[in-house]
Amino acid sequence: MILWSVIIGTCVGCYLLKLAGLSAPRRLLDHPAVRRFAMAVPVALLAALIAVQTATDGGQELTLDPARLGGMGAAAVALLLRAPFLVVLLAAAGAAAGLRLLGL
Amino acid sequence: MGIAVGLSGLAFGAAAVTAGLSVAQACVLSLLAFTGASQFALVGVIAGGGSLAAGAAGALLLGARNTLYGLRLADLLPWRGPRRLLAAHGVIDETFAGAIAQRTPADARASFVTVFAAIYLTWNLTTLIGALATESIGDTDAFGLDAMGAAVFLALLAPRLREGRREVGVALLAAVIALAAVPFLPAGVPILLAAAAALVVPGGPAPAPPASPAAGDGGPSGQEARP
Numbered sequence: 482m483i484l485w486s487v488i489i490g491t492c493v494g495c496y497l498l499k500l501a502g503l504s505a506p507r508r509l510l511d512h513p514a515v516r517r518f519a520m521a522v523p524v525a526l527l528a529a530l531i532a533v534q535t536a537t538d539g540g541q542e543l544t545l546d547p548a549r550l551g552g553m554g555a556a557a558v559a560l561l562l563r564a565p566f567l568v569v570l571l572a573a574a575g576a577a578a579g580l581r582l583l584g585l
Numbered sequence: 586m587g588i589a590v591g592l593s594g595l596a597f598g599a600a601a602v603t604a605g606l607s608v609a610q611a612c613v614l615s616l617l618a619f620t621g622a623s624q625f626a627l628v629g630v631i632a633g634g635g636s637l638a639a640g641a642a643g644a645l646l647l648g649a650r651n652t653l654y655g656l657r658l659a660d661l662l663p664w665r666g667p668r669r670l671l672a673a674h675g676v677i678d679e680t681f682a683g684a685i686a687q688r689t690p691a692d693a694r695a696s697f698v699t700v701f702a703a704i705y706l707t708w709n710l711t712t713l714i715g716a717l718a719t720e721s722i723g724d725t726d727a728f729g730l731d732a733m734g735a736a737v738f739l740a741l742l743a744p745r746l747r748e749g750r751r752e753v754g755v756a757l758l759a760a761v762i763a764l765a766a767v768p769f770l771p772a773g774v775p776i777l778l779a780a781a782a783a784l785v786v787p788g789g790p791a792p793a794p795p796a797s798p799a800a801g802d803g804g805p806s807g808q809e810a811r812p
Contacts, residue, residue, distance in 0.1 A: 491614070491641045499648075499674065501652050502656045518784065521755050521783035521786070524756050525759035528763075532759075532761075532763050533763050535735050543764065549731055556735075565589070566740050572736075573732045573735070574730060577726075
């Protein structure tokens with residue numbers, strides 16, 4: 482039940498954030514500090530999510546799973562080669578699955 | 586683009602069920618939140634046994650960029666009343682990128698509506714399939730789906746890192762802050778703490794207004810937005 486309310490709350494919040502943009506005065510965007518922070522926040526959050534998902538099993542312990550690391554490595558190589566989004570995902574999943582199949 | 590959106594939808598459905606959500610909960614998120622990076626962030630934190638509040642806060646922080654898109658799109662989508670309420674739901678990476686790449690306001694509106702409809706259908710259908718499949722498969726780690734979740738984030742981040750040194754600095758600092766905090770704070774909170782990196786890394790000149798969709802930071806598809 483708590484999970485349901487968090488999910489509904491997230492949905493409502495995400496929708497209101499979208500609506501706020503369409504309805505708010507555009508002047509907000511003209512403020513350099515607001516813009517800089519707003520552009521940098523996704524970078525920080527995404528980097529943190531990548532680090533935490535790669536280096537933990539979700540809990541409070543730092544663990545390095547070789548298969549998952551291999552998957553991320555494959556994704557990074559694919560991105561450096563400017564591969565399309567789809568290829569990047571398949572490379573990550575394929576490398577991780579392959580390494581697990583090998584018993585890593 | 587459709588295939589990438591579809592694959593991300595499958596990955597989201599799988600990640601959500603693996604995290605312990607029901608199929609219905611996964612589908613409600615895709616139907617009503619309809620913004621990929623936020624959805625992934627929420628289930629990512631829940632999967633780690635993190636606090637639900639931290640998960641929701643991370644999702645909303647990521648969702649805040651849709652507000653910026655809305656600010657930019659307001660000129661192009663001059664609808665009022667119920668139509669605006671409906672259009673607001675479609676303000677995401679891909680519709681933004683598509684709309685502002687058009688030459689005339691009429692084309693922008695047409696693009697917005699088309700992309701919104703196509704992605705909404707694909708994203709929700711594949712979420713359902715991914716969730717149902719995962720429910721019957723069980724262990725998705727064998728298919729490397731856990732690596733795919735982080736790879737989605739990496740693919741979203743990559744174009745932003747090419748924008749400049751400040752972005753790279755913010756990303757590195759955020760990763761270090763998050764990892765350093767993991768042993769000491771409840772799951773999910775380190776990720777929020779890392780958002781502070783966006784504040785403390787000194788910026789060069791302020792970036793120009795988002796005149797072009799230089800980067801997608803993750804719509805429902807979590808797809809790189811390249812019109």
